[in-house]
Amino acid sequence: MSVDSVDLQVDLGGIKLANPVVMASGTFGYGFDYEGLIDPEMVGAVCVKGTTLLPRAGNKPPRIAETPCGMLNSIGLENPGIDVFVRERLPRLRERGATVIANIAGDTIDEYAQIAAVLDAAPGVAGIELNVSCPNVARGGMHFGADPASVGKVVRAVKQATSLPVIPKLSPNVTDIVAIAKAAEDAGADAISMINTLLGMAIDIEARRPALGNVFGGLSGPAIKPIALRMVYQVAQAIDLPILGGGGIVCARDAIEFLMAGATAVSIGTGTFVDPALAMDVIDGIRDYLARRNLSSVSRIVGAAIA
Amino acid sequence: MPYLEIARVLRHDCVGPGLHEMECLAPRIAAAAAPGQFAHVNVHPVQGVSEGTPEERALAANSAQPLLRRPLSIFDVAGRRGDADGARITFLYKVRGAGTALLADVRPGDCLNIMGPLGSGFSLPAPVPGGHGDHAPAHAGATCDRAPHALLIGGGVGIAPLVYLARALAAAGCRVTVFYGANTASEMQAVSRRLLTASAEGRIEVFTTTLDGSSGRTGIVTDLLTAEQSASALERIDFVYTCGPEPMMASVERFATARGIPGEVSLETALACGVGACLGCARRLKANGEAGPVYARVCKDGPVFSMGQVELGPVVDREEESK
Numbered sequence: 001m002s003v004d005s006v007d008l009q010v011d012l013g014g015i016k017l018a019n020p021v022v023m024a025s026g027t028f029g030y031g032f033d034y035e036g037l038i039d040p041e042m043v044g045a046v047c048v049k050g051t052t053l054l055p056r057a058g059n060k061p062p063r064i065a066e067t068p069c070g071m072l073n074s075i076g077l078e079n080p081g082i083d084v085f086v087r088e089r090l091p092r093l094r095e096r097g098a099t100v101i102a103n104i105a106g107d108t109i110d111e112y113a114q115i116a117a118v119l120d121a122a123p124g125v126a127g128i129e130l131n132v133s134c135p136n137v138a139r140g141g142m143h144f145g146a147d148p149a150s151v152g153k154v155v156r157a158v159k160q161a162t163s164l165p166v167i168p169k170l171s172p173n174v175t176d177i178v179a180i181a182k183a184a185e186d187a188g189a190d191a192i193s194m195i196n197t198l199l200g201m202a203i204d205i206e207a208r209r210p211a212l213g214n215v216f217g218g219l220s221g222p223a224i225k226p227i228a229l230r231m232v233y234q235v236a237q238a239i240d241l242p243i244l245g246g247g248g249i250v251c252a253r254d255a256i257e258f259l260m261a262g263a264t265a266v267s268i269g270t271g272t273f274v275d276p277a278l279a280m281d282v283i284d285g286i287r288d289y290l291a292r293r294n295l296s297s298v299s300r301i302v303g304a305a306i307a
Numbered sequence: 308m309p310y311l312e313i314a315r316v317l318r319h320d321c322v323g324p325g326l327h328e329m330e331c332l333a334p335r336i337a338a339a340a341a342p343g344q345f346a347h348v349n350v351h352p353v354q355g356v357s358e359g360t361p362e363e364r365a366l367a368a369n370s371a372q373p374l375l376r377r378p379l380s381i382f383d384v385a386g387r388r389g390d391a392d393g394a395r396i397t398f399l400y401k402v403r404g405a406g407t408a409l410l411a412d413v414r415p416g417d418c419l420n421i422m423g424p425l426g427s428g429f430s431l432p433a434p435v436p437g438g439h440g441d442h443a444p445a446h447a448g449a450t451c452d453r454a455p456h457a458l459l460i461g462g463g464v465g466i467a468p469l470v471y472l473a474r475a476l477a478a479a480g481c482r483v484t485v486f487y488g489a490n491t492a493s494e495m496q497a498v499s500r501r502l503l504t505a506s507a508e509g510r511i512e513v514f515t516t517t518l519d520g521s522s523g524r525t526g527i528v529t530d531l532l533t534a535e536q537s538a539s540a541l542e543r544i545d546f547v548y549t550c551g552p553e554p555m556m557a558s559v560e561r562f563a564t565a566r567g568i569p570g571e572v573s574l575e576t577a578l579a580c581g582v583g584a585c586l587g588c589a590r591r592l593k594a595n596g597e598a599g600p601v602y603a604r605v606c607k608d609g610p611v612f613s614m615g616q617v618e619l620g621p622v623v624d625r626e627e628e629s630k
Contacts, residue, residue, distance in 0.1 A: 026585065033584035033607075036308040037422075049586075057600045064579050064587035069371040071579060075586045078602065222371040250371060273579045274349070274374055276311055276422055 006290045007297035008283070010044070012242050012265050013191030014165040015127045017044035017099060019283050020259065020298050022244055024269030025050055025103035025129060025169070026075065030089040031096075037276045040098035043283070044265055047193075048089070050103045050131050053111050055081040060213035065202045070221030070248070071270060072200055074214035077105055077131075082115045086122045094124030101167065105131040109144075112154050113161040120162035128164050129244075130154060133171030133196035145171035145196075148183035155187035167244060169193035172224075172231060181235040192235060193244040193267065195228045220270040222248040229261050236262020236303055250274060252285020259286070259298065260305035309582060310335040313353055314421045316413055317395060322497040325402045326464065327411050328382070330395050336423040337384040337394030342472035343428030343573055343611045346396065347376040347581035349420040350410040377406045378578045378606070380468040380550075381424065383501060396423075399467040399497050425581050426610050429472050429571055431479060432457060432546040455545040456482040460559050462528050462551025463489060466498050468573055469550055473502060477510035484540040485513045488528025488551075492521035512540055529558040544568050547614070550575075557619040570614040576605045583607030590617050 008019040023031075023038075025047035031040035040046045058078025065072045079085070082104070093100050102125050106112035112130065119125050132145035132154055144150045151168060158166050168184045170177055172195040181192050197218025202211040210216075228247025236243055245263025249255050250271040258266045271278045286298065295301065314331035322328045336346060351370040382399040402408050413419060432455040457476050461469040466487050476483045485502060489495050495515065502513050514537050515523030516530060524534060528551070531537045547570030549559040556572045563570045579587040589602035590609070593616065603609060603617065 027580070029582075029584035033580065033582040034309075037311055055597075057596070058586060058589060058602055061589050061591070061602070062577070063589055064577060064585075066373060066375050066577065069374060071374060073579070073585070073587055075589075078586050078589070221374050270374070270579075273581075273585065274371075274376065275420070276309075276582075 001291045001294045001296065003287050003291040005296070006287050008287060010242075010264050010298055012045070012165075012244060013127070013167060013189075015045065015099065015101070015191075017265055019044045020265040020286065021255070021279050021283050022047060022101070022246075022265050022267045023272065023279060024246060024267040025131070026073075027269040027272050030085075031093050031098055031100075034272070034276050038272070038279050039096065040093055040100075041096045043279050045099040045101050045126065046093070047101045047103050047129050047267065048085070048093075049079055050077050050105050051079050051082050051085045051115065052077055052105050052107075053082055053115055055079065055084070062211065062213050063217075065211040065217065067200070067202055067219065067221075068223060070219050070223030071273075072202055072212060072217035072219055073197070074212045074217035076214060082118050086118060090122060090124050099126045100124055101127045101129050103129040103131055103169070109154055109157045113157040116158040116161040116164075116166075120164060125164060127190070128158065128162060128166050129193050130158060130166060130168040131196070133169050133173075145180065146174050148179045151180050152183040152187035155184050155189050159188045165190035167191045167193045169196055170235075171196050172227060172247075173199045177231050178234050178238045181239050185239045185241050189241060191242045191244060191264070192239065194235065195224075195231055195247045198224055198227065220248065222250050224248045225254060229257055232258055232263050233261040233306065237306060249282070250278065252282045252289065255282045255286060256289055256301065257305075259301050260303070262303040262306055264302055309422050309425055310339065311420065311422050312336055313418050314396070316415050316417050316419060319413060319415055321411075322399070323494040324491075326399065326494055326497065327402065328397060328399050328497045329410075329413070330385075330397045331419060331421065332393050333396045333421055333423075334393040336421060337386070337396040340381050340384050340396060340424035341428035342381070342475045343468050343571075344424035344426050345378045345380045345468075345610060346398070346421050346423030347378050347425055347578065348398075348410065349376050350406050350413070352413055352417040353420055373406045373409070375406070375577075375579055376422070376581060377410065378425075378575075378581060380573070380575075380610075381471055382467045382497075383471050383474070399464060399470075401464040422581065426606055427608065429468075429548055429573070429611050431476065432481065454480050454482050456484070456543050457546045457548065458484045458486070458541070458544045460486040460528060460547065460549040460551070460555075461488070462555040463494075465549075465551030465555075465573070465575075467550075469548060470498055470501050472548060473511050483511040484544075485511060486516075486528050486531045486537070487513060488516040488555075489518075489522075491517050491519045495522055514540065527555070529555055529562075532558070532562045546570055549573070553619045560614045560619060563614055571611050572614055572617070572619065573611045574605050574609050574617070578606050581606045592616060593618055
């Protein structure tokens with residue numbers, strides 16, 4: 001089969017993606033930092049930087065530390081707030097025809113709903129990813145994501161505030177991620193995004209203190225891929241929602257593994273730092289893989305590894 | 308806009324203890340690079356196109372250890388226009404950790420994946436009114452403007468971006484004075500080769516210090532700010548540029564501020580994305596905003612900042628490098 005006849009389109013909970021590759025929130029800014037290398041309209045969707053109701057300054061530096069086959073970050077949700085996002089960042093993405101998934105975080109359930117209501121009225125947003133899993137902020141974030149009932153409440157509140165597809169992004173820093181995913185499904189989520197970073201730390205042995213200003217940070221990169229893959233595989237068997245799966249993808253092979261584990265689309269994050277053109281290589285690599293095996297569409301391999 | 312180039316390494320020499328000079332064929336990056344900008348370099352050489360089947364290559368992962376690119380400041384560019392060999396970019400870097408140690412093993416003929424040019428570079432000073440002397444009124448007239456006098460102060464491998472700057476300033480007709488400090492003379496060969504040629508043409512005046520006295524004045528580079536031998540070079544400075552250890556840059560900033568001379572500092576820090584997307588290289592600005600602290604991105608808003616804009620601290624040894 002020729003590569004041109006392979007159908008790469010997927011449906012992520014009502015969001016139509018031209019291909020299954022999504023830029024992960026926090027690694028691709030508002031879509032234009034890599035302009036000329038990867039443009040926002042070239043990928044399936046862009047999950048933009050996490051946005052809160054009010055501006056946030058972010059955490060004290062140092063905010064990153066390199067670790068074996070990975071990195072830690074403790075950015076702390078630095079962002080200009082939802083109003084600036086809608087007014088100054090969104091229009092340019094819309095003009096370019098990018099599929100935009102807004103990523104939102106709140107300190108309270110009401111804040112999530114307020115931000116969602118603003119986005120509901122803003123043209124150019126295809127869906128909302130709920131950050132209930134940020135390990136780097138004192139309130140909200142991961143604290144919501146660790147408890148099935150809380151995740152359910154956030155999802156319900158946001159669903160009431162918007163008609164856009166709602167995609168909670170799950171934390172791996174929990175005892176049973178399947179229970180959280182089920183709670184999100186029961187509450188009406190349209191898809192599941194997973195996984196966020198794993199809580200970790202590093203110590204600077206010369207300075208005798210934590211390498212990060214915030215002490216703890218989120219681990220990402222190839223080091224976490226086996227864990228992310230296992231979690232996607234588990235959740236895919238337990239729920240009926242499409243999954244946006246990722247964690248440590250640095251090549252097309254990794255992405256295909258996530259698809260076979262049950263992800264409908266894959267997210268690329270830290271891999272972009274390593275290779276800024278990675279997303280394009282992954283799109284091409286998936287297409288080639290399918291064409292060589294006479295598989296007409298991505299859906300043919302989604303969940304293929306599940307017995 | 309950054310470019311991504313598969314750059315062939317043309318030359319890669321050890322030019323002092325732990326110091327390496329690497330020249331790469333990177334026409335688009337070299338043609339666009341301004342002094343003070345940097346390139347983000349994947350230290351793992353690119354695999355040859357003959358290795359593996361097309362599918363294996365399409366699926367293959369990059370080496371993941373160490374994971375992140377290394378930012379290297381641009382030491383020089385050559386062959387900018389109409390050069391049959393294409394434009395080249397040169398880096399001067401010091402081995403400081405696993406990343407730069409791997410890079411030092413890269414051989415001429417190998418290819419590296421390089422992104423650049425990145426960051427905001429140095430600003431070039433405008434012509435200075437006042438051709439009649441120190442006390443000429445500001446409205447003395449454009450016809451008798453004198454060439455600006457720039458003072459560049461580099462410590463250790465922090466000299467790297469200042470060499471490209473010195474050459475650019477001299478080419479723009481500025482009077483250029485360089486203060487360069489290192490531990491020992493054997494660290495200075497790569498810089499000397501480039502600056503002394505220009506110095507011989509009378510465009511750039513260079514003063515050096517070494518800790519062991521093997522070249523120039525014995526001591527640290529900021530000693531030259533008060534030394535008699537460099538007193539004449541400190542007259543009528545219009546702009547100060549500095550790059551090196553932060554305590555050194557803090558001294559330079561105090562010197563410039565006391566004299567009311569504007570200037571710029573170039574910071575180094577660990578980077579992840581290098582393009583402003585991840586906010587990992589945040590540096591706190593001195594001025595607060597409504598919501599408290601305000602952070603700038605070293606990779607995008609910097610690495611060059613105006614003097615007084617950021618708090619310069621003691622150097623935190625980050626194990627892993629940059630410039």
